[in-house]
Amino acid sequence: MHRLRQGKLYPSKSLSWICSFSTLLWFCLPKGQYNSNSLSSVRYMSTSTSAVAIEKQMVAENEVQQVELLTGVEDLHGGIILDMNKAMDSEAFASSLRASMSPWKQQGKRAVWIKVPTELVNLVEPAVKEGFRYHHAEPDYLMLVNWISNSTNTLPQNASHRVGIGAFVVNDKREVLVVQEKNGRFKGTGVWKFPTGVVNEGEDIYMAAIREVKEETGIDTEFVEILAFRQSHKSFFTKSDLFFVCMLRPHSFDIQKQDIEIDAAQWMSLEDYAA
DSSP states (O other), rough: EEEETEEEEEOHHHHHHHEEEEEEEHHHHHHTOOOOHHHHOOOOHHHHHHHHHHHHHHHHHHHHHHHOOOOOEEEESSSEEEESSSOOOHHHHHHHHHHHHHHHHTTTOOEEEEEEEEGGGGGHHHHHHHTTTEEEEEETEEEEEEOOOSOOOOOOOSEEEEEEEEEBBBBBEEEEEEEEESSSTTTTTOOOOOOOOEETTTTTTHHHHHHHHHHHOOOOEEEEEEEEEEEEEEEEEEEEEEEEEEEESSOOOOOOOTTTTTEEEEEEEEHHHHH
């Protein structure tokens, strides 16, 4: 007997066994108890049971073959980066991720990064269940990582600091540009301070100082030098802070304060500011 598998004929061990079993019954049944109907029933039951088992095995094999391995980009440190940019069922993703881990380990990959955009948040839970953890988040994505090597984990931590600036702007009259903020620690205290702000991603420190002065007061400036800097800890949740004081030279003098953040702005003499 033969059966068809993937376009080729192969001997059917199951059907051969059924035939042998039927022959054995011919000799083992007591005389007078054998009839064609009983043997036909046994043969039918055995054939049906075997067919179900074969069908289940074929379904299982097809399911394994249908698991799609995930593809990523190799980084410079022996890792793989997956950029999930297509919608995917959570269970299908879990199966693909699980199946992909083995070849990555065999290839000696050290870590796997998964970039999950906000619209594919359903992929986060199955990834965490497979051993991934949060590394960092941005407004439009969450980055997960899993160290899969048996060597010591050398993954870098998330950014430990944020960078801030303060702008010391002095005109030819020895007047310094100062503001009062609508929010923050000095809100409602009447304290005059330098324009301050946070350096954006990819922005130079001196450019951040020029930008913040323009946004808060409308004054155009040019960078002169960095006067000082200081470090503080747990400034923004658990993050530390690096703060740079930049000296700027004004190119305009007419103040146009930012209504959203600034309550008041003015030019103040250095003597009054230092008093």
